[in-house]
Amino acid sequence: AKRAGRNEVKDFDVELKYALLEKIELVKDLRDAIANKEFHLVFQPIVNNVGEIMKFEALIRWQHPTRGLIPPDQFIGYAEESGQIVDIGEWVILEAKMALDKLQSVYGEHIQVSVNVSPIQLSNSQSDRTKLLYDLLTGVYSEGTSGKNGLVVEITENLFMNAEDGTQQHLLNFRKHGVQVALDDFGTGYSSLSYIMNYNIDYLKIDKSFVSKLDEQSPSGALCEGMISMAHSLGILVVAEGVETQEQAALLSKYGCDYLQGYYFSKPQRLEDIIATLRSASIP
């Protein structure tokens, strides 16, 4: 038993070393990724309760020259630690705005595009870059009829947790400039609905871990229903993410959920493919 114990420690050491090397290498490769045009965005539709496409969420992908396609969960964390998320985040907003233009011209002016913004991009340590972030989010765009500029910022609950003083002001400023705010992954963090009352958010996104367990019997149903009715009483609209089945969609609609997003409707796709599909679908 002693031997095995020692081996385990050794294996753990080796694994740790590889993980560290891998991280160092990825962070190094991230440096040139923007210039080498290795990133692209995919877009996933968000539908209303009668199935009409109202919004798209922009999600980043990294086509690595030797490792192939790397999903965001495998590099965003490193990019946050190294600070590279600031450059990447600005690139995402620029791309998303170009896509917004195209999507609005195809689907209509009401279409919105949401982008994930890392808490690092809003932290005090990045205050010199926050100005640029604002310019990117708010500039250029002619205001829509509803005073919305078409962009939605998605932020996670942890932003509220280590809420530096600036957070609330940022959220207010976004909205003043016609940028709506969505609270992402709701229910996975530590914050509660009472927290939300003190912030100005437009949407709450129910995390897919609740949605995936949804069926008539499961307590997830009551939870989702409760989150939806409480959000509504605060004047906040609700998006459910990770909707994979017809049953989940039907239940969420029954509970009054305003928007649905998930593989049941569509996987995230490249902009060209979304527009091409739409064109071919509309040919009689």
Ligand code: C2E
């Ligand atoms: P998220 O913001 O919660 O995004 C939703 C994730 O769920 C996406 O994974 C999406 O592809 C996936 N998804 C959508 N529908 C379904 C479904 O029906 N079932 C299941 N199982 N999954 C579904 P993705 O694209 O791999 O992104 C993972 C996370 O990476 C995102 O989670 C977000 O936190 C982060 N991320 C993605 N793009 C960006 C970005 O541009 N900037 C930053 N800071 N983070 C990003």
Ligand code: CA
């Ligand atoms: Ca998101």
Ligand code: CA
């Ligand atoms: Ca989410």
Ligand code: CA
């Ligand atoms: Ca997430």
